[in-house]
Amino acid sequence: xxxxxxxxxxxxxxxxxxxxxxxxxxxxxxxxxxxxxxxxxxxxxxxxxxxxxxxxxxxxxxxxxxxxxxxxxxxxxxxxxxxxxxxxxxxxxxxxxxxxxxxxxxxxxxxxxxxxxxxxxxxxxxxxxxxxxxxxxxxxxxxxxxxxxxxxxxxxxxxxxxxxxxxxxxxxxxxxxxxxxxxxxxxxxxxxxxxxxxxxxxxxxxxxxxxxxxxxxxxxxxxxxxxxxxxxxxxxxxxxxxxxxxxxxxxxxxxxxxxxxxxxxxxxxxxxxxxxxxxxxxxxxxxxxxxxxxxxxxxxxxxxxxxxxxxxxxxxxxxxxxxxxxxxxxxxxxxxxxxxxxxxxxxx
Amino acid sequence: xxxxxxxxxxxxxxxxxxxxxxxxxxxxxxxxxxxxxxxxxxxxxxxxxxxxxxxxxxxxxxxxxxxxxxxxxxxxxxxxxxxxxxxxxxxxxxxxxxxxxxxxxxxxxxxxxxxxxxxxxxxxxxxxxxxxxxxxxxxxxxxxxxxxxxxxxxxxxxxxxxxxxxxxxxxxxxxxxxxxxxxxxxxxxxxxxxxxxxxxxxxxxxxxxxxxxxxxxxxxxxxxxxxxxxxxxxxxxxxxxxxxxxxxxxxxxxxxxxxxxxxx
Numbered sequence: 001x002x003x004x005x006x007x008x009x010x011x012x013x014x015x016x017x018x019x020x021x022x023x024x025x026x027x028x029x030x031x032x033x034x035x036x037x038x039x040x041x042x043x044x045x046x047x048x049x050x051x052x053x054x055x056x057x058x059x060x061x062x063x064x065x066x067x068x069x070x071x072x073x074x075x076x077x078x079x080x081x082x083x084x085x086x087x088x089x090x091x092x093x094x095x096x097x098x099x100x101x102x103x104x105x106x107x108x109x110x111x112x113x114x115x116x117x118x119x120x121x122x123x124x125x126x127x128x129x130x131x132x133x134x135x136x137x138x139x140x141x142x143x144x145x146x147x148x149x150x151x152x153x154x155x156x157x158x159x160x161x162x163x164x165x166x167x168x169x170x171x172x173x174x175x176x177x178x179x180x181x182x183x184x185x186x187x188x189x190x191x192x193x194x195x196x197x198x199x200x201x202x203x204x205x206x207x208x209x210x211x212x213x214x215x216x217x218x219x220x221x222x223x224x225x226x227x228x229x230x231x232x233x234x235x236x237x238x239x240x241x242x243x244x245x246x247x248x249x250x251x252x253x254x255x256x257x258x259x260x261x262x263x264x265x266x267x268x269x270x271x272x273x274x275x276x277x278x279x280x281x282x283x284x285x286x287x288x289x290x291x292x293x294x295x296x297x298x299x300x301x302x303x304x305x306x307x308x309x310x311x312x313x314x315x316x317x318x319x320x321x322x323x324x325x326x327x328x329x330x331x332x333x334x335x336x337x338x339x340x341x342x343x344x345x346x347x348x
Numbered sequence: 349x350x351x352x353x354x355x356x357x358x359x360x361x362x363x364x365x366x367x368x369x370x371x372x373x374x375x376x377x378x379x380x381x382x383x384x385x386x387x388x389x390x391x392x393x394x395x396x397x398x399x400x401x402x403x404x405x406x407x408x409x410x411x412x413x414x415x416x417x418x419x420x421x422x423x424x425x426x427x428x429x430x431x432x433x434x435x436x437x438x439x440x441x442x443x444x445x446x447x448x449x450x451x452x453x454x455x456x457x458x459x460x461x462x463x464x465x466x467x468x469x470x471x472x473x474x475x476x477x478x479x480x481x482x483x484x485x486x487x488x489x490x491x492x493x494x495x496x497x498x499x500x501x502x503x504x505x506x507x508x509x510x511x512x513x514x515x516x517x518x519x520x521x522x523x524x525x526x527x528x529x530x531x532x533x534x535x536x537x538x539x540x541x542x543x544x545x546x547x548x549x550x551x552x553x554x555x556x557x558x559x560x561x562x563x564x565x566x567x568x569x570x571x572x573x574x575x576x577x578x579x580x581x582x583x584x585x586x587x588x589x590x591x592x593x594x595x596x597x598x599x600x601x602x603x604x605x606x607x608x609x610x611x612x
Binding site: 052 | 521
């Protein structure tokens with residue numbers, strides 16, 4: 001019974017400080033949207049407002065066209081799973097999952113039978129009789145997911161559900177969530193501060209910056225066509241070339257760089273993902289910029305190469321064993337298709 | 349190394365636990381012996397005549413009705429002081445309380461002020477208002493028990509995760525279902541401990557019962573006091589004292605078991 005979730009003009013302040021300044025967000029029925037933002041920007045507050053655990057100063061939330069304003073949390077059909085798996089310690093694993101069914105008035109036998117199905121769905125059918133305290137962190141979070149699904153929610157709200165888990169377990173949980181989505185296709189609103197997690201789990205990602213949705217788009221579009229310099233930086237973008245747009249080209253200290261699509265004339269910052277920037281030899285005619293390697297930082301198998309150019313420090317990612325030595329003069333290629341211009345933020 | 353450490357620690361703990369148990373148990377040994385002695389003349393190490401005279405005399409002196417009154421008194425005090433302590437503890441732990449220090453001091457005051465000092469004045473008041481002695485006694489003892497229940501419940505609420513109840517709400521549980529299926533089960537061990545302490549306040553009180561009841565309300569401690577000062581018959585005193593020890597001991601075990609179940 002997944003339903004479209006629609007959040008309109010949601011505002012919430014705490015003691016004079018505005019935390020959410022008009023949030024608009026739509027999660028299509030059966031879709032998964034990740035709400036991505038730095039810590040302390042009110043991502044969890046959005047979930048609490050949707051779940052009815054907190055009251056907005058303005059704005060409204062609808063699920064499947066039903067206005068949820070003023071409804072008590074238990075009448076909204078918005079099950080919440082938090083970062084800590086809050087299983088009831090006095091109930092067995094099976095009775096934890098059966099809890100939403102029991103409070104809905106189902107008979108104990110029927111509730112347990114249905115709960116067993118949900119427990120199987122998360123692959124923990126064998127642990128039905130165990131106490132929550134005897135489970136591992138990953139197992140506990142699986143049970144918490146099964147319990148939330150047992151409530152048959154219109155919208156499933158996940159608040160950093162996997163951030164406290166070990167990386168290996170987290171990857172496992174990502175696969176599980178993907179499986180659950182294809183099995184029961186709930187509508188999911190996922191809050192996370194982890195860009196990789198957002199990219200791995202969600203259909204689209206909404207970036208929450210300064211109390212507003214700065215951009216809501218597909219993952220790739222967020223990276224290659226950010227709506228603002230803030231979004232580009234928040235997503236880890238390191239290549240910024242200040243300049244101005246003239247006649248379909250960006251003019252800066254690097255010279256005139258042709259743009260793949262029209263951009264409004266005037267001041268603008270050229271951004272390219274460092275992953276897309278090519279490293280070539282200094283004399284290569286294809287090079288858009290030339291400079292000395294200032295720093296090489298390993299990033300797993302790849303390395304991040306910082307190059308000091310006429311337009312400031314730019315960056316490129318080099319494959320395994322391909323990073324040039326520090327001090328070497330190299331050329332950088334900013335591929336035309338990857339170029340994108342964002343507005344120059346106001347000074348200060 | 350890590351496999352050896354717990355075993356070694358256990359080996360170090362055992363003698364200390366044994367010592368502690370002995371500390372509690374040793375005073376009970378003469379009591380047990382006296383309760384089973386018909387005669388115990390001075391130089392003998394063990395009673396010279398075994399028998400149940402002490403118990404029969406205790407029954408004759410009204411030990412059973414006194415036991416009943418003490419149980420009722422303890423239960424009534426627990427029934428009043430536990431919910432009061434839960435509410436105050438919850439407020440102190442989870443909410444903003446105006447003049448918090450003053451409130452905390454007031455809640456602790458009954459421990460600091462000797463109860464008979466308060467009771468002397470209250471008795472006259474209770475007599476004038478024609479409040480039955482039993483009811484007055486329960487109320488006064490409940491007030492002396494509140495500091496203990498507040499202390500226990502406050503600690504319990506400080507460690508209580510409100511998020512647990514919030515998630516239960518989002519899973520479809522209304523306030524009533526959350527109270528019955530989540531809140532009370534989670535706090536059951538603490539509530540049991542608080543109730544146990546409050547029960548003990550009523551169970552073991554002597555002074556307040558004497559003053560408010562005017563000597564007509566005979567509870568178990570009153571009986572022990574009367575018998576030990578009057579007869580000099582150690583067997584009957586031992587029998588009544590044992591009766592006074594066993595119920596709290598049984599409750600203590602029950603509370604501990606409940607707390608362990610809650611911790612798992």
